[in-house]
Amino acid sequence: MTITRAWMMLLVLSTASTALAASGMHGAPFVVAVLALAGAKAHIILARYLGLAAAPSILAGFDLSLAVVLILFMGLALAA
Amino acid sequence: MKYQSQKIALAYFLVAMVLFAVQVSLGLVLGWIYVDGTFLSEILPFNVGRMLHTNSLIVWLLLGFFGAAYYLIPEESEREIHSPKLAYLQLAIFVLGTAGVVVTYFFNLFEGNFLLGREGREFLEQPRWVKAGIVVAALIFLYNVSMTVLSGKKTAITNILLLGLWGLALLFLFAFVNPANLALDKMYWWYVVHLWVEGTWELVMASILAFLMLKLTGVDREVVEKWLYVIAALALFSGILGTGHHYYWIGTPGYWQWIGSIFSSLEVVPFFAMMAFAFVMVWKGRRDHPNKAALLWSLGCATLAFFGAGVWGFLHTLHGVNFYTHGTQITAAHGHLAFYGAYVCLNLAIISYAMPHLKGRDPYNQVLNMAAFWLMSGGVVFMTFTLTFAGTVQTHLQRVLGMSYMEVQDQLWVFYAMRFGSGVAVVLGAVLFIYAILVPRREVVTPGPLERDRLAHDADHVAAE
Amino acid sequence: MTEQAGERPSVLDQLPGELMMWVLIVSELLVFGAGLAAFLAVRITDPAGFSEAQSHLHRAGAGVNTIVLVTSGWLAAHAVCAAEAGRARRLRGLIAGAIALGAVFLVLKGMEYADLAAAGISFETHAFFTFSYLLTGFHAAHVVAGMVLLAVVAVPASPRAVETGAAFWHMVDLVWVLLFPVIYLL
Numbered sequence: 001m002t003i004t005r006a007w008m009m010l011l012v013l014s015t016a017s018t019a020l021a022a023s024g025m026h027g028a029p030f031v032v033a034v035l036a037l038a039g040a041k042a043h044i045i046l047a048r049y050l051g052l053a054a055a056p057s058i059l060a061g062f063d064l065s066l067a068v069v070l071i072l073f074m075g076l077a078l079a080a
Numbered sequence: 081m082k083y084q085s086q087k088i089a090l091a092y093f094l095v096a097m098v099l100f101a102v103q104v105s106l107g108l109v110l111g112w113i114y115v116d117g118t119f120l121s122e123i124l125p126f127n128v129g130r131m132l133h134t135n136s137l138i139v140w141l142l143l144g145f146f147g148a149a150y151y152l153i154p155e156e157s158e159r160e161i162h163s164p165k166l167a168y169l170q171l172a173i174f175v176l177g178t179a180g181v182v183v184t185y186f187f188n189l190f191e192g193n194f195l196l197g198r199e200g201r202e203f204l205e206q207p208r209w210v211k212a213g214i215v216v217a218a219l220i221f222l223y224n225v226s227m228t229v230l231s232g233k234k235t236a237i238t239n240i241l242l243l244g245l246w247g248l249a250l251l252f253l254f255a256f257v258n259p260a261n262l263a264l265d266k267m268y269w270w271y272v273v274h275l276w277v278e279g280t281w282e283l284v285m286a287s288i289l290a291f292l293m294l295k296l297t298g299v300d301r302e303v304v305e306k307w308l309y310v311i312a313a314l315a316l317f318s319g320i321l322g323t324g325h326h327y328y329w330i331g332t333p334g335y336w337q338w339i340g341s342i343f344s345s346l347e348v349v350p351f352f353a354m355m356a357f358a359f360v361m362v363w364k365g366r367r368d369h370p371n372k373a374a375l376l377w378s379l380g381c382a383t384l385a386f387f388g389a390g391v392w393g394f395l396h397t398l399h400g401v402n403f404y405t406h407g408t409q410i411t412a413a414h415g416h417l418a419f420y421g422a423y424v425c426l427n428l429a430i431i432s433y434a435m436p437h438l439k440g441r442d443p444y445n446q447v448l449n450m451a452a453f454w455l456m457s458g459g460v461v462f463m464t465f466t467l468t469f470a471g472t473v474q475t476h477l478q479r480v481l482g483m484s485y486m487e488v489q490d491q492l493w494v495f496y497a498m499r500f501g502s503g504v505a506v507v508l509g510a511v512l513f514i515y516a517i518l519v520p521r522r523e524v525v526t527p528g529p530l531e532r533d534r535l536a537h538d539a540d541h542v543a544a545e
Numbered sequence: 546m547t548e549q550a551g552e553r554p555s556v557l558d559q560l561p562g563e564l565m566m567w568v569l570i571v572s573e574l575l576v577f578g579a580g581l582a583a584f585l586a587v588r589i590t591d592p593a594g595f596s597e598a599q600s601h602l603h604r605a606g607a608g609v610n611t612i613v614l615v616t617s618g619w620l621a622a623h624a625v626c627a628a629e630a631g632r633a634r635r636l637r638g639l640i641a642g643a644i645a646l647g648a649v650f651l652v653l654k655g656m657e658y659a660d661l662a663a664a665g666i667s668f669e670t671h672a673f674f675t676f677s678y679l680l681t682g683f684h685a686a687h688v689v690a691g692m693v694l695l696a697v698v699a700v701p702a703s704p705r706a707v708e709t710g711a712a713f714w715h716m717v718d719l720v721w722v723l724l725f726p727v728i729y730l731l
Contacts, residue, residue, distance in 0.1 A: 003626070007619035011612060014722075018608035021730045034726045041615075041722040049622050049715040050570075051561035058559060069578050076585035077731050080592040310568050317572045335668055335675050342579045346572065 006048035013041050031077045039070045081437045083154035085161035090438040091171055092147030093431050097514050099140035099178070100424075104503075104510045106133040111503040114496040131185050131198075131205050137419065138203070139178055144427030145284050146170070149225055149241060151434045152291045157232030166224050173217040177210040184210075201265070203273055204255045211255055218249040236305035237287045237294070240312050244283030251275050263331030270326045277422075278322055278347060278389075282315040285385070285426050286354060292378045292429055293358060297365025307357045311350050318346035328399045329406060337399040344397045351390035351422075358382035368538075371436065373446035376453050377429035384421025384457065392417055392464065404479045409492070410471030417464040425457075428513060435517050448516035456509030463502035470495035563709045570716045573687070577680065577720045581727045584676040591672070598673035599729070601666060603657040607729045610650050611721065617646035618718040621695065621711040628707040636707065640699040643714065647692040654685050677728050684720055691717045 017037045020030060043063060046052045052059040081087070110129050113119050120129075154161055161167060183189075184207050190196035198205045206214070222245065229238045254271040290308040294301060324340025358379050369375060392414040396405040405411070432449055436442065470492045477488045527535060560567055588595045620643040627636035661674075668678050691714045698710030 003619060003622045006622075007615060010615040010619075010722075014608070014611040014615065017611075017726060017730065018605075021604065021608075031731060034730050038723055038726045042719055045615075045618065045715055045719045045722065049618050049718065050712060054561055055556075055559035057556060069582075072582060073585055073727060076582065076589065077727075080585070080589045080595070306564070309565060313565055313568050314572065317569070333668060335679055338580065338583060338675065338679060342576055342583070345579065346575060349572075 003048055006044050009044055010041055013037050013044075028078055031074055035070045035074055035077075039066055042066055081440075083160050085164045085167075086151050086154050086434075087438060088161060088164055088167045089147040089151035089434055091168065092143050092150060093435065093438070095171065095175060096140040096143040096147060096427065097431070097517070099136045099143070100510060101514060103133060103136040103140060104507045106136065108500070108503045108507050111496070111500040115493070115500050128185050132182065134203055135181060135185075135205070136178075139174065141419075141423045141427060143171075143174060144431065145245070145281075145288075146221060148288050148291075148427070148430045148434075149221075149245065151430065151438075152288070153225055153228055153238060153241070156235045156238045156291070157229050159228050159232035162224050162227035162231070166220050170217045170220045170224070173213050173220075177206075177213040177217070180210050180213075181206050199258070201258065201269060204269065206255075208256075211252075214252065215249075218252065222246060222249055235301070236308050237291050240283050240290075240308055241287035243312070244280045244287065247280035247283070248276060251280060266330045267327070267332060270323055274323045274326055275320070277418075278344075279316065279319040281423065282319060282350060283312050285381075285422055286311045286315065286350075288426055288430055289354060289358065289378060289382065292374065292433055293361040293365075295433065296367070296369045296371065296375050296378065297361045298367030298369075299361045299365045303364070304361065307353070307361075311353045311357065314346075314350035314353055318343055318349060322347045325397050325399075325402070328402055341398045341400075345394060347397075348386075348390035348394050351386045355382040355386040370442075371433055371446065373449035373453070374429055374433035376450055377425055377432050380453060380457055381421060381425035381429050384417060384425060384461075386421070388414065388417030388419070388421035388464070392468075405471065405475050408471045408474045408478070409467045409495075410475065413464045413467035413471055416467065417460060420457075420460040428453075431517060441521070446516060448512060448520065452509045452513035452516055454509075455512060456506050459502045459505030459509055463499050463506070466495045466499045466502065470499075561708070562712050563705070566709050566712045570712065570719075573716055573720060577684070577724060580676070580680050580683075581724065584680065585727065585731075587672050587676070594671060595673045598671045598677075601661060601664060602677065602729055603653070603660070604729050606653045606657055607725055610653050611725055613646050613650045613653070614718050614721050617643045617650070618715050620646070621714045624699075625704070625708050625711050628702055628704040633702045636702055637699050640695050640707075644692045644695050647688050647695075647714075650688055651685060654681065654688075680724055680728060684717070684724060687717050687720070 017034055020033055020037075025033075043066065046062050046066075047059055052062065106129055109120065109124065110126065110133055113121075113126050113129070150161060150167060184196070184198050185205070188198065190207070191198070193207075195208050198207055199211075204211075225245070226242060229242060251272055254268045257268040259265050259268070286308055290304050293299065294304050320343075321339055322344035324336045325344035327336035327340055359382070362375070362379065396402050396410050396414065432446065473495070474488050474492060477483045477491060478485060557564065620639045624636050624639035624643065627633075627639060666674055668675050691710075694710045694713050698706040
């Protein structure tokens with residue numbers, strides 16, 4: 001994936017988050033979808049913008065931490 | 081000793097050890113006052129004893145840092161110290177100031193006097209003339225070491241050491257800022273107190289530890305420097321805004337509770353990094369340095385600093401917890417182990433390392449010194465546990481159940497009695513340390529079978545003589 | 546002194562760019578992660594109040610700001626390629642574009658702050674605003690710092706400097722894509 005493809009993916013994912021919010025969707029599906037989109041965006045920034053694609057084991061470490069944090073966020077958001 | 085001017089360190093270390101003895105002895109007296117509240121109440125009121133205990137601690141640690149700087153900067157910069165005369169003048173100013181402080185605290189002759197009277201701010205009680213003297217001495221010091229480094233080699237160790245020492249001196253200027261508003265007073269007060277021990281002093285600690293690791297383990301300078309920069313960055317990142325953990329209840333806005341909680345939680349990271357650094361260096365290093373005592377103090381420093389400053393600090397740093405534990409014996413537990421681990425052990429490590437060189441002895445095996453380490457460290461660790469238990473009980477009785485302060489103090493007597501016992505061990509350890517550093521000219525222990533075998537078969541193994 | 550022969554290459558050596566910048570990036574992620582987790586934890590105590598408070602924010606403006614920042618990051622990433630190719634003019638143009646978009650972000654953010662201030666909303670109004678001001682304010686401060694840093698690295702224009710500056714800028718992006726959904730959308 002080139003930098004430009006990464007950027008276009010980010011635009012698509014960002015638009016998707018805003019569209020989801022605008023659609024009035026809420027509750028658990030919304031929380032999970034929005035945070036999953038955020039995780040996908042973060043992954044792309046780490047891999048392509050910050051160049052971690054060249055260091056797969058480090059990228060995997062970041063992805064794992066990111067997943068743990070986002071699951072924590074989901075849990076906290078759903079508890080409210 | 082490669083450079084003549086390293087000898088300056090000897091004078092600094094000697095004065096530091098005298099004050100160390102004073103500090104722990106006063107600690108013992110204070111420990112007994114906790115057991116028997118009327119002890120010496122006429123001659124040495126608790127508040128005066130406490131001022132002397134804390135002030136002498138700070139001064140001897142600073143003198144130790146200065147001594148360490150005078151010892152290691154010539155070796156790092158490959159230059160003699162710019163002016164040994166100025167270095168001794170600086171020490172003389174410190175000694176004079178210390179004597180002035182003791183007289184002022186003891187006899188309180190000039191109460192309320194702008195220049196001569198004690199100032200009454202915890203830890204910064206020194207009269208203004210002494211504070212001015214400290215600034216003058218600090219300027220002399222900074223001029224002296226900066227000139228040396230500027231004319232010589234600049235290494236990561238000298239860079240971080242100078243950064244820490246300059247920061248330390250500049251932040252002390254906030255000791256002169258004393259607004260009438262108590263909240264503002266405290267706000268500036270922490271610029272000195274917190275940003276010293278959880279900011280600039282950490283840089284000094286990391287650089288001295290790096291120097292020791294370089295010498296004791298023989299790991300490549302490049303590796304040591306990388307660690308040092310990372311540790312320094314982590315310390316500043318977490319420590320500066322970590323000041324917020326002192327702004328919970330002094331009248332500053334509520335958002336400090338979150339800034340303080342989050343950043344100060346991260347303060348454990350640089351201490352963990354220092355511990356990892358020390359152990360990784362020893363593990364990677366192949367040099368079998370004969371000065372086992374210096375290595376023991378270095379590793380003890382990194383480990384106990386991690387527990388005392390890192391873990392025991394984190395224990396009560398979140399504002400939800402601190403709301404209950406604030407100002408209880410939990411704080412005292414943290415304060416004792418953190419200062420001991422981070423800064424006392426560090427100074428004793430560099431003293432243990434430098435003294436054989438300064439006194440022109442071969443590195444010897446320093447069995448007594450190592451015994452002092454275990455005695456003192458055991459004492460402080462036990463003290464930390466007793467105070468932690470005392471603080472837990474105190475928090476529950478006083479802050480949760482709402483019992484009155486003095487009523488709770490009665491309940492804590494048994495912990496204070498045990499703490500006094502641990503204090504005895506610390507003082508004995510300190511005396512043993514000073515004796516071991518100054519007196520024995522030769523300390524020969526006949527090698528046992530294991531050691532004999534290593535000496536015979538391991539080419540890297542150096543005999544401790 | 547003997548050194549270890551044939552030392553194992555460290556995983557850290559694979560890191561692209563400056564190690565110190567990665568230390569900073571991870572530290573910042575920890576801080577913002579902890580802040581957002583604390584925000585969500587406190588939200589449990591008053592979901593209705595939080596959702597009412599959230600309605601005062603500019604959700605659409607923040608959505609546009611996401612687009613602005615990732616586009617700015619895209620320019621910065623291209624600037625690194627230009628620096629590596631030795632094309633200084635192109636590199637400076639791209640950096641200027643990235644900085645300009647940073648300014649757009651700050652203008653949109655400033656409009657939101659102005660409206661909140663006009664409505665008499667401050668740090669102390671509600672726990673929601675304590676967090677939203679702290680987290681977005683802290684982030685905005687990083688945007689300012691990132692703009693300065695980008696301008697600074699564009700002067701020597703060495704690949705290493707530009708890569709380091711751009712890495713900081715991407716961290717600002719990264720924090721925003723995590724912060725935006727939690728504060729503005731949930």
